[in-house]
Amino acid sequence: MIGGYAGKILRVNLSRRKISTEVLSESWARKYIGGYGTAGKILYDEVPAWADAFDPENRLIFSTGPVSGTGVPTAGRHCVVTKSPLTGFFGDASAGGFWGAELKSSGYDSIVFNGRSSKPVLLWIDDVATELVDAQPYWGMDARTADRAIRKDLGEAGARVAVIGQAGENLVRFAGIPNDEANRIAARCGVGAVMGYMNLKAVAVKGERRVHIERPDLLRSVASEITRFVTSDPHVKSFTKAGTMLYFDLNWEIGDVPVCNLSRSDFGGPGDPGVQKLAYPDGYGKIIAGKRTCHVCPVSCRRVASYPASDKGEIEGPEYETVASFGPNCGIDSIRTIAEASDLCNIYGLDTISTGSTIAFAMECYENGLIDKADTGGVELTFGNADALIDTVHRIAHREGFGNILAEGSRRASRIIGNGAEYYAMQVKGLELAMHDPRAFQGGGLHFACTPTGGRHTEGLTLGHELVKTRPLLGIPVALDRFSTQGKARLVKIVEDWTAFISAAGWCLFTDDANAYPTEKSFLLAYEAVTGIAFTIEQALTIGERIFNLKKCFNIKHGATRNDDTLPKRLLIEKGKAGNIVKLDEMLGEYYQARGWNPNSGTPTPERLSCLGLD
């Protein structure tokens, strides 16, 4: 097998409790790389159009790429792929930490689950045995408690555990799958709800194997160069120091941070004092007690939070997306409330973006009288109400009272509420938008409308490229006019394709977003060191394009039409803080053309699919 791959896929039929092993096809590895590429191919081939997300014929696939878990810096990710219960389309989520590297060390590139156990089980993988274990004792536990209990009972303190909390068990449609003591989470698209549906509480892994590397000398030299760059480049050093909150101020300035469900420009009174209470370093810095890292990552953007009033000691510090989602987007200016909501989501196993966005949606419905205290169980669900925020997170995880409605996500909740509430659901294809207001950069609007998985920021968001990208990427001029639609179709396509390649290979996206590697060629060199395969940037882009089209084809197979490639109406008709609307119509046809898709239907043409080897 090619270097970087364990070369094996583990198959677990939960209905029959049968475990088997397959060889990972080398031609698939070359064609779809890994991560959501190879997993996407399995999903496309095996899940019929008639299968729902909550269906024994859905698949839940944990997957790594060839650079995952090797000595390549910043490549500690794993992803989870499934048909999403939020969107009904291709769903994936990705997480850092150490779980993915551990899986690779256990001798498997991926695990494919199908069926549904009649009782709660967990999968335990180590070098001795791979087995399904009764998980009834852990059912009902939060993810952190379960993680610790499972390792204790297995007698393997060093095992790594991916485990759902109560949200996944209760089929909250935006439940994720936490790992590493619930400090990292594969959050988006409801992957944790599919795990809950399958009665699969956890996947615990302990591995001792080392994966074969084709050119270890080259890998050492590339890794050293990258590490030197990370520890000396001023921008990367800032990112290491501040973490993802480094970008909060800048994003705020340009009108990118959503405020009160994207309905306002500021919160907390004149002069935005709310923002100052959150921004790094003055606000956010007050609760930060240190940093953490993922597998082989000299960047170490993870934070540790600690503050006097907390009874939890040191917890994982909230990321930018989480601060924005529970903060400005819900009109909240208390960083401690945000940190608390963040940790609750981690242990319940909830996606903080969808949770915050769905609560912000409900707050706007409440303020506009579409729902009242009779609905919320007496809670005054207004923007800025910190107690109501925390209370609602609990209710969602347990599907209690009004939480039972919000647990369906904002799209479904808006239709349950009716009376025009759909206008307030900030989602695309059912997935709540990441915390970037695309009215601040046109390419972002196009991307949000067209990403196969819904309103994602991790499939090729062009924020940096339309603003202040510190260097040209892939021959695209930097700092394109963010308010112009010109050239955005091509920009979005290229960034999406590049993102698909590096994600499938196993890199953390911040490697690219934060320019943590010296140049794009560093990715290819590291890839070559591991796999022995030398790609040009064009070749890598073609592979990314293939993977992107594969996800799109899954959606077409499962009923997607051009109507699904759109944005919440608000973004098309109401000006945002940046003074603009998204002019989607000006870009969409051009984008389809750039992708070689039918310009009317937005469907990949047979010719293009044939070019990409997807026919």
Added chain:
Amino acid sequence: MIGGYAGKILRVNLSRRKISTEVLSESWARKYIGGYGTAGKILYDEVPAWADAFDPENRLIFSTGPVSGTGVPTAGRHCVVTKSPLTGFFGDASAGGFWGAELKSSGYDSIVFNGRSSKPVLLWIDDVATELVDAQPYWGMDARTADRAIRKDLGEAGARVAVIGQAGENLVRFAGIPNDEANRIAARCGVGAVMGYMNLKAVAVKGERRVHIERPDLLRSVASEITRFVTSDPHVKSFTKAGTMLYFDLNWEIGDVPVCNLSRSDFGGPGDPGVQKLAYPDGYGKIIAGKRTCHVCPVSCRRVASYPASDKGEIEGPEYETVASFGPNCGIDSIRTIAEASDLCNIYGLDTISTGSTIAFAMECYENGLIDKADTGGVELTFGNADALIDTVHRIAHREGFGNILAEGSRRASRIIGNGAEYYAMQVKGLELAMHDPRAFQGGGLHFACTPTGGRHTEGLTLGHELVKTRPLLGIPVALDRFSTQGKARLVKIVEDWTAFISAAGWCLFTDDANAYPTEKSFLLAYEAVTGIAFTIEQALTIGERIFNLKKCFNIKHGATRNDDTLPKRLLIEKGKAGNIVKLDEMLGEYYQARGWNPNSGTPTPERLSCLGLD
């Protein structure tokens, strides 16, 4: 409002626990009649393509037609409409008894449920109040026990209750909704599982209102004439005497009764002694103790079964479909075992056709070594094993062990089992075929392939018309050569359209199948008496065609393609008892053409939809 209608629709949002009333649009009543016509229009309009069957955005609609619950004989039916968890397409089921008439008397034509309650509830409707009542005390009860307990607790012995058993609670994909002490059941398409998903245990109704009749004198005279006919016509009298088992012998002779999952021609040894133990009167007659009726039905085809070894006293006698499904199709020759399995299905709330067919599928898998005792929990699941049959029914209802796999229906179970098991799943679009082997009559094969809801016998099966229909129907010559494909496309279309009309109006299908009315014009005269609207047969057929196309359009919206219009491969390549295969290819294009659909894609053309007022 037009006569025959209560004129109101009850809306119940289970997520918000809100109940409201809407006026039934008169133009809809004229266009879609009622039953699954008007309910289908609501389903089409309101359920988005992305909503699954188990989804708060699905709808569960109980619906009656204008002749339901009036003095029109043989019109005591109600239907339940939803997106089916078995097929992902249009789902409906229909039941006799008295519940539908009671609903009409309560002042509503239909009830539309959406959302999902966070706790088990039941809906209670009487002339005083309409309210959601805590149903936690009844959760876990079988349908008959729950029916009695609910009426007792409500203090309304005369109320009529539609209530799911454990199968619906456990989301068995072919759970139905029993009514009238679980002796009748809206069985097909998994409607009971949707009710279970919604946490709706029951709908209890007590009504005192009489619906307005446009021409009471005409109704009296039509009803008298029909009753006279029923009580004097020799054929109808035979049907009254034997019930649906009247047809068992004839169906057996022509090779229509499926044997051992449609894989054999006989069972129980040479000369089919198994059949003799089941046939009426010698076999079936031994357990029959009397008959029962539905609302205003002089036919009274329902049976009462009683036999010494039973500890249940008098139970509802199994119908033809049930006897065939658990009998020859599972290789079982014990009428008592069949009666016991039948009653278990009634109280658990299981569709006997899908249950028997799914067990027969599993038996064939077992006999061919695709599954073994490790799968079945030690049960020897061979054809003819009566104990295994009963045991498996229990396991399915409770999703215990192997029952957890079979509870998904044969299509999903076959894919979970893998290794070619799909060949043994006798289903179309996921719905198990009714107990008629279409290799015995080509038109039946075409119809099974094309019915929007899957393998149904109640949407226009042409069995009678290809065999021994005692009189011409709608200008179609009777006794067409059943082995020829000629003329079948037109025949199937007309029978489907006529069936859609009389079903939507509220008639029991046996009125037509058993020729219980003097002529087809009797239907139109009764319809006119109730509604004041005089239709020609052509007008009625156009309405039926509209309703049929509406169901088809729902499927297209939810992703159906021409590939869904097919049959289990066995029926296309393996000769049945009648010595034939189904020559589907010879008929399908002609059928699409007869329907005015695109002959390649099988999609209704805009022109035809416009003609039908569906644009």
